[in-house]
Amino acid sequence: MNNKGLPKGFLWGGAVAAHQLEGGWQAGGKGPSVADVMTVGSPKSYRKITEGIIPGEYYPNHEAIDFYHHYKEDIKLFAEMGFKCFRTSIAWTRIFPKGDELEPNEEGLKFYDDLFDECLKYNIEPVVTLSHFELPYYLVTEYGGFRNRKLIDFFVRFAAVCFDRYKSKVKYWMTFNEINNQANFNEDFAPFTNSGIYYKPGDNREEIMYQAAHYELVASAKAVQIGHAINPDFEIGCMIALVPIYPETCKPSDILMAQKVMERKYFFTDVHVHGKYPNYIQKYWQRKNIKLDITPQDLEVLTKGTVDYIGFSYYMSNVVRHNKGNDHYDYNEKTDLVGNQYVKKSDWGWQIDPEGLRYTLNWLTDTYRLPLFIVENGFGAYDKVEADGSVHDSYRIEYLREHIKQMKLAVEEDGVDLMGYTPWGCIDLVSAGTGEMEKRYGFIYVDKDNKGNGTLKRSRKDSFAWYKKVIESNGETL
Numbered sequence: 001m002n003n004k005g006l007p008k009g010f011l012w013g014g015a016v017a018a019h020q021l022e023g024g025w026q027a028g029g030k031g032p033s034v035a036d037v038m039t040v041g042s043p044k045s046y047r048k049i050t051e052g053i054i055p056g057e058y059y060p061n062h063e064a065i066d067f068y069h070h071y072k073e074d075i076k077l078f079a080e081m082g083f084k085c086f087r088t089s090i091a092w093t094r095i096f097p098k099g100d101e102l103e104p105n106e107e108g109l110k111f112y113d114d115l116f117d118e119c120l121k122y123n124i125e126p127v128v129t130l131s132h133f134e135l136p137y138y139l140v141t142e143y144g145g146f147r148n149r150k151l152i153d154f155f156v157r158f159a160a161v162c163f164d165r166y167k168s169k170v171k172y173w174m175t176f177n178e179i180n181n182q183a184n185f186n187e188d189f190a191p192f193t194n195s196g197i198y199y200k201p202g203d204n205r206e207e208i209m210y211q212a213a214h215y216e217l218v219a220s221a222k223a224v225q226i227g228h229a230i231n232p233d234f235e236i237g238c239m240i241a242l243v244p245i246y247p248e249t250c251k252p253s254d255i256l257m258a259q260k261v262m263e264r265k266y267f268f269t270d271v272h273v274h275g276k277y278p279n280y281i282q283k284y285w286q287r288k289n290i291k292l293d294i295t296p297q298d299l300e301v302l303t304k305g306t307v308d309y310i311g312f313s314y315y316m317s318n319v320v321r322h323n324k325g326n327d328h329y330d331y332n333e334k335t336d337l338v339g340n341q342y343v344k345k346s347d348w349g350w351q352i353d354p355e356g357l358r359y360t361l362n363w364l365t366d367t368y369r370l371p372l373f374i375v376e377n378g379f380g381a382y383d384k385v386e387a388d389g390s391v392h393d394s395y396r397i398e399y400l401r402e403h404i405k406q407m408k409l410a411v412e413e414d415g416v417d418l419m420g421y422t423p424w425g426c427i428d429l430v431s432a433g434t435g436e437m438e439k440r441y442g443f444i445y446v447d448k449d450n451k452g453n454g455t456l457k458r459s460r461k462d463s464f465a466w467y468k469k470v471i472e473s474n475g476e477t478l
């Protein structure tokens with residue numbers, strides 16, 4: 001094994017999601033998605049979800065950065081940076097505006113044909129997420145989102161249509177973005193999930209969450225099977241939000257607590273990779289009297305639809321403590337999470353930990369033995385535009401450089417099998433969590449603020465030229 005440098009063909013690129021940049025929320029026959037009924041929050045609070053569109057409210061995803069009309073210009077800029085791949089999602093509501101139709105919307109399909117062709121023109125490989133927090137809103141109001149088993153078939157129909165239509169253009173796929181976010185059922189994390197579940201007072205949130213997760217896992221496995229039948233060359237992955245959990249101290253109960261939290265958050269990966277639920281989660285359901293609709297046919301489906309690789313996002317690490325009286329090591333992020341005195345935080349309180357990326361790459365490899373793909377990593381920050389239009393984002397370069405260094409060590413020294421690296425929000429876009437435009441991740445600045453004002457003009461930040469060199473040198477010049 002050659003231990004110098006990243007492999008040839010390493011997939012350098014950038015990542016986005018349809019609802020966070022496309023805009024055109026009603027263009028080409030598109031229906032509303034859950035993201036279209038969310039307003040702007042603040043750095044400290046998640047965004048608000050409104051019941052339907054309230055006149056006069058500002059919904060940032062409706063226009064976003066209008067990638068729908070600017071994609072040619074934007075992909076040209078990605079090509080200038082030397083992108084080998086571009087990760088985006090297909091807005092479900094462009095293809096099935098309500099979600100339960102039998103026939104897809106041709107205009108929506110055509111948009112992604114054009115988009116993928118534009119990428120391929122520059123030899124940029126599209127990497128596609130099928131469901132990235134943009135469930136058709138109609139499936140929520142009419143069916144209750146993924147509380148409902150019927151959603152499995154709707155998703156599978158959508159996936160099959162996409163696989164078939166783009167089979168000669170797209171090789172790399174992922175089913176559900178950050179499927180495990182919903183494990184944080186104590187928080188109102190709706191913006192960060194695909195399930196479209198709005199908890200009501202009195203709901204047994206935990207049971208509902210596991211049920212929705214099960215339907216999504218079955219839907220994913222069915223889609224993987226169908227995808228492989230349509231094109232055996234497809235590489236279909238899962239997508240996991242990976243926040244490694246450290247123990248606060250070397251006290252054995254803290255160590256065990258960290259392990260239990262890892263299990264609770266990452267059993268999703270076991271189901272995707274091994275096709276079955278681990279014993280610990282089944283025991284947990286028994287103890288908590290959580291009753292789920294899981295049929296023998298479902299379990300069969302899970303074993304047949306295992307993934308080819310693990311895609312994951314990495315932004316930060318977290319620390320937990322074992323609190324006295326928590327005899328079963330149950331996890332409640334409100335009481336068990338503690339700060340990490342050894343790392344700095346972003347303005348949004350995300351703990352910056354580059355070594356945690358190497359740790360994560362090794363943990364995933366040791367646990368699952370599958371190729372890995374870092375499909376999100378990045379630094380959300382306020383940017384300042386100088387009088388001449390330049391943006392000196394040295395803090396972003398610093399964040400990415402330190403993470404890439406650790407990623408390289410994982411490959412070169414630890415032998416991790418890594419397919420690629422696509423930093424999040426390669427062009428500024430709407431934040432999924434808060435709806436802010438001014439939480440920026442991009443190499444490309446977009447002139448638009450949190451209230452929707454701005455010309456939408458694109459410009460290169462300092463990180464643009466830096467990332468171009470990184471790609472050119474296959475990660476040698478950092």
Ligand code: BGP
Nearest residue numbers: 017177178380430431432433434
């Ligand atoms: C991930 C999501 C992305 C993205 C990112 C950054 O959880 O997959 O959609 O938005 O987080 O989060 P935020 O936009 O809240 O800064």
